[in-house]
Amino acid sequence: MAYTSTVLNRARARLREDKERKRAEYEDHLARAYTLRPRLREIDQALRGSSAQVAALLFRHEGDTAMELAKLRAENEALQNERQWILDEAELPDGYLDDSPVCGLCGGTGYVGSRMCECLRELCRQEQKRELAALLPTGKERFESFSLEVYPDRFYPELGTSARTLMQKNLNYCKKYAAEFQPGARSLLFSGATGLGKTFLSACIARQVAEGGHSVVYATAGKLFSDYEAVKFERAEPESLRDYRDCELLIIDDLGTEMTTQFVTAALYEIVNSRLLDRKATVISTNLNEQDLEARYGGQIASRLLGSYRVVYFLGDDIRRLRKIRQYEERSVRI
Numbered sequence: 001m002a003y004t005s006t007v008l009n010r011a012r013a014r015l016r017e018d019k020e021r022k023r024a025e026y027e028d029h030l031a032r033a034y035t036l037r038p039r040l041r042e043i044d045q046a047l048r049g050s051s052a053q054v055a056a057l058l059f060r061h062e063g064d065t066a067m068e069l070a071k072l073r074a075e076n077e078a079l080q081n082e083r084q085w086i087l088d089e090a091e092l093p094d095g096y097l098d099d100s101p102v103c104g105l106c107g108g109t110g111y112v113g114s115r116m117c118e119c120l121r122e123l124c125r126q127e128q129k130r131e132l133a134a135l136l137p138t139g140k141e142r143f144e145s146f147s148l149e150v151y152p153d154r155f156y157p158e159l160g161t162s163a164r165t166l167m168q169k170n171l172n173y174c175k176k177y178a179a180e181f182q183p184g185a186r187s188l189l190f191s192g193a194t195g196l197g198k199t200f201l202s203a204c205i206a207r208q209v210a211e212g213g214h215s216v217v218y219a220t221a222g223k224l225f226s227d228y229e230a231v232k233f234e235r236a237e238p239e240s241l242r243d244y245r246d247c248e249l250l251i252i253d254d255l256g257t258e259m260t261t262q263f264v265t266a267a268l269y270e271i272v273n274s275r276l277l278d279r280k281a282t283v284i285s286t287n288l289n290e291q292d293l294e295a296r297y298g299g300q301i302a303s304r305l306l307g308s309y310r311v312v313y314f315l316g317d318d319i320r321r322l323r324k325i326r327q328y329e330e331r332s333v334r335i
């Protein structure tokens with residue numbers, strides 16, 4: 001499982017904050033306890049002194065080390081007991097002077113050896129969720145709320161089925177795709193008119209794949225290309241595009257609604273091609289059909305999209321479009 005640098009940096013910052021907060025709380029409690037019972041400060045000083053003496057003794061190999069050590073240990077124990085007695089007598093809550101690290105497994109570093117500790121992993125999951133919630137159109141997209149009622153259930157001879165049956169298949173496919181998502185999963189192209197649920201279903205996929213612990217970035221085509229432009233015109237660092245390249249699932253919504261320029265076409269080619277080469281999944285939704293895609297972005301991009309992505313058609317009452325799909329499918333079969 002890999003998280004994008006944005007998510008990872010935020011999670012690490014939170015772990016750092018947790019550590020600092022815990023430290024500050026401990027120091028505050030200690031100061032209060034010392035004010036309340038000044039004897040505690042003397043005991044703590046004495047305890048620090050005795051551990052320094054123990055260390056010194058262990059380095060000195062002369063005299064009766066064992067006897068001196070035993071004496072120091074006894075003194076130490078007496079001090080510890082007195083300390084505990086004072087804490088009890090002052091009725092300070094349990095753990096009031098606890099200065100153990102924020103995570104017992106990794107000591108608050110976030111890593112156990114080279115492996116990410118569960119504490120940092122959990123923070124990554126939370127940050128990924130928060131990041132997506134801010135990006136998704138409504139933040140409420142769930143497969144369960146996808147309604148098939150809006151799709152006509154008339155039989156279309158051209159299609160051999162109804163729009164509703166087709167959408168039921170799409171819904172099942174998307175659910176399975178999200179549930180079984182693994183890095184390197186197939187890329188998808190959602191093609192269909194506005195208002196047929198492409199954005200909604202792609203957002204459902206984003207959410208579920210992210211909940212499965214994968215890095216997901218969701219962007220409208222307009223936002224994506226304006227981020228690329230910002231880097232081109234040096235208004236932003238190239239680093240700001242890293243998440244688009246690194247994430248395990250990139251969702252580009254509404255391709256074709258942006259101002260398509262030569263720069264946009266080149267950027268799109270770069271994204272589509274590099275993610276295919278890196279075997280990283282992308283879900284693109286568009287109002288454009290095959291012919292429009294080719295006319296707008298050129299044959300190279302259209303053939304990458306139509307050849308390597310699985311095309312998922314979204315249909316409503318658009319019979320003209322059905323005919324086109326039929327023709328396209330017949331052509332594909334012939335090829």
Ligand SMILES: [Zn+2]
Binds near residue numbers: 105106108111
């Ligand atoms: Zn940890």
